[in-house]
Amino acid sequence: xxxxxxxxxxxxxxEGAIASLNCTxxxxxxQSFFWYRQYSGKSPELIMFIYSNGDKEDxxxxxxxxxxxxxxxxxxxxxxxxxxxTYLCAVNRGGGSEKLVFxxxxxLTVNP
Amino acid sequence: EPEVTQTPxxxxxxxxxxxxxxxxxxxxxxxxxxxxxxxxxxxxxxxxFYNNExxxxxxxxxxxxxxxxxxxxxFTLKIRSTKLEDSAMYFCAxxxxxxxxxxxxxxxxxxx
Numbered sequence: 001x002x003x004x005x006x007x008x009x010x011x012x013x014x015e016g017a018i019a020s021l022n023c024t025x026x027x028x029x030x031q032s033f034f035w036y037r038q039y040s041g042k043s044p045e046l047i048m049f050i051y052s053n054g055d056k057e058d059x060x061x062x063x064x065x066x067x068x069x070x071x072x073x074x075x076x077x078x079x080x081x082x083x084x085x086t087y088l089c090a091v092n093r094g095g096g097s098e099k100l101v102f103x104x105x106x107x108l109t110v111n112p
Numbered sequence: 113e114p115e116v117t118q119t120p121x122x123x124x125x126x127x128x129x130x131x132x133x134x135x136x137x138x139x140x141x142x143x144x145x146x147x148x149x150x151x152x153x154x155x156x157x158x159x160x161f162y163n164n165e166x167x168x169x170x171x172x173x174x175x176x177x178x179x180x181x182x183x184x185x186x187f188t189l190k191i192r193s194t195k196l197e198d199s200a201m202y203f204c205a206x207x208x209x210x211x212x213x214x215x216x217x218x219x220x221x222x223x224x
Contacts, residue, residue, distance in 0.1 A: 046212055049212050
């Protein structure tokens with residue numbers, strides 16, 4: 001059973017649209033949830049984190065967490081071509097563990 | 113803005129050789145990590161390090177791998193006898209408690 005699952009895409013949206021990225025996780029005890037952006041050939045860059053059920057907004061980004069459904073999502077409003085990248089969902093189970101478990105990522109393309 | 117740095121950016125080595133990958137974490141961070149990403153695959157946790165000792169390691173981190181903080185600024189990953197399957201991007205990350213993990217730019221290791 002895969003621990004963190006993401007639709008690999010590619011997800012293609014027009015410039016200015018809302019991009020919606022989804023992630024499910026298998027460990028019900030997971031505590032912390034992260035979204036990283038990874039441009040091709042580059043390292044993961046932290047863009048959002050969320051620890052509690054509900055929504056968390058930061059600029060054009062909104063992270064949503066539903067622990068009962070074991071589901072976390074990232075919305076990108078007013079998508080820009082520079083948002084084109086692979087978005088990685090990462091999960092930490094807490095309880096003293098520092099390990100981040102990553103999904104394979106969703107490739108997003110924003111078309112001008 | 114402080115960043116995690118890594119050297120070298122690209123390391124080519126022959127199978128069976130030892131390699132040392134170097135990282136300088138963000139200066140006030142206390143937790144340090146190594147991850148790797150084989151081309152086209154997901155980011156995988158190798159090891160976490162805190163208070164001068166390994167706090168957690170994955171199955172990948174076998175006896176061929178070791179980590180060290182030789183001084184107050186560097187954090188190294190050593191692979192004693194490299195295999196072809198060790199070819200990957202190796203990312204160092206660090207975290208200040210509380211806080212999130214920030215990744216360095218990575219070292220591309222090519223084993224021939």
